[in-house]
Structure formats: C-alpha cells, structure tokens
C-alpha cells in the first residue's frame with residue numbers, strides 16, 4: 001500500500017482553525033463550494049487531513065463548521081462523542097490507511113447526551129434502553145465528580161464544565177486506549193486534541209492537548 005502524503009498534525013490544526021474562522025465570518029472557501037463537482041477525483045482514494053470524533057447533534061455538522069469539502073475530513077459521529085472500541089478502531093483505520101496525524105474530539109455546548117447523563121446522576125431512570133444506557137455509562141465517569149463540587153448548585157456552569165470534562169475523557173481514552181495510537185503519538189507525530197464547538201457563537205475552541213507553541 002502506498003502511503004499518501006498527509007499534512008502534519010499542526011498544519012492540519014491550522015487548516016481547521018482557518019476553516020472555522022471562515023464559517024464564523026460567513027464566507028466559504030472555493031474548495032468547499034466546488035466539492036460536489038470534485039467528487040470523482042476521490043473515487044480512487046482519499047487522504048483526509050484530520051479525523052474528527054464529533055457528536056451526532058444536528059447542529060454541529062462537522063464539514064460545515066470547519067468549511068471543508070469532499071475528501072477532507074474522516075468523521076466519526078456518535079451521541080456524546082464517546083469512545084467505545086469501534087471509535088478507537090475507526091481512528092486506527094484512518095491513521096494507518098491514510099497517514100492522518102490529527103485527531104480532534106469535538107464536543108459542543110448544550111450537548112443533550114451530557115445533559116441526559118447529568119440528569120441520570122440526579123434522578124436515575126429505570127426504563128432507559130440498554131443501548132442508550134451504554135452512552136450514558138461512558139459519559140458518567142468523567143462528569144460524576146463535578147456533582148460533588150460547588151458546580152452542583154449552578155446548572156449552567158455544571159453543563160459547561162461537564163461538556164469539557166467529557167471531551168477530555170474521550171481524548172485521553174483515544175491517547176491511551178490503543179497500543180497502535182500510543183505508538184503513533186510517541187514516534188510518528190499523531191496528535192489528539194479536544195475542542196468545544198459553541199452553538200451560540202459558532203466558534204471551535206481547541207482547549208485540550210493543544211501544543212504550547214500554537215497558543
């Protein structure tokens with residue numbers, strides 16, 4: 001398999017930031033606009049420059065908020081941007097097959113999955129489906145301790161901190177939940193960062209695992 005050239009993690013991060021800046025400013029790049037017409041260029045292969053693990057929430061369409069086109073992003077979406085084995089496997093696949101070196105866990109403000117978990121911690125529901133519970137169970141450990149702090153008295157602040165805590169847990173899980181990814185981080189420039197998309201402003205804040213020189 002010929003490894004295609006993909007940008008470094010930091011270059012990829014710059015591209016995402018520039019794309020989000022365009023989105024917030026209400027402009028679109030020509031590449032993104034012409035993407036439907038370039039479809040056939042990607043029949044033979046792809047080299048996505050970033051992997052994004054985002055939430056399924058309809059208000060956070062990944063390619064749109066980063067102003068990207070066809071073939072640019074390898075996107076995994078699941079409610080609450082949780083990390084289960086299939087998500088790790090998807091990241092491994094992209095890192096190995098395409099040489100993609102940037103992985104972003106993208107949470108967002110007012111995440112329903114995080115809010116449902118907080119609600120569950122306050123008032124456990126008995127009739128929740130097991131499948132739904134499997135999502136809540138993955139978010140719970142990262143946010144549980146917040147309920148024992150002062151935040152418990154401030155629902156808004158609690159929600160905001162819980163979203164970020166959940167992103168950190170997912171990012172850490174990706175960094176340490178796979179020997180292959182650990183190895184790529186240590187030796188081959190793979191970077192896993194955590195970010196939060198604001199429904200209110202449209203801005204993506206990269207707040208976790210961000211290399212010092214860029215902030």
Ligand SMILES: [Zn+2]
Nearest residue numbers: 055057111112
């Ligand atoms: Zn969400």
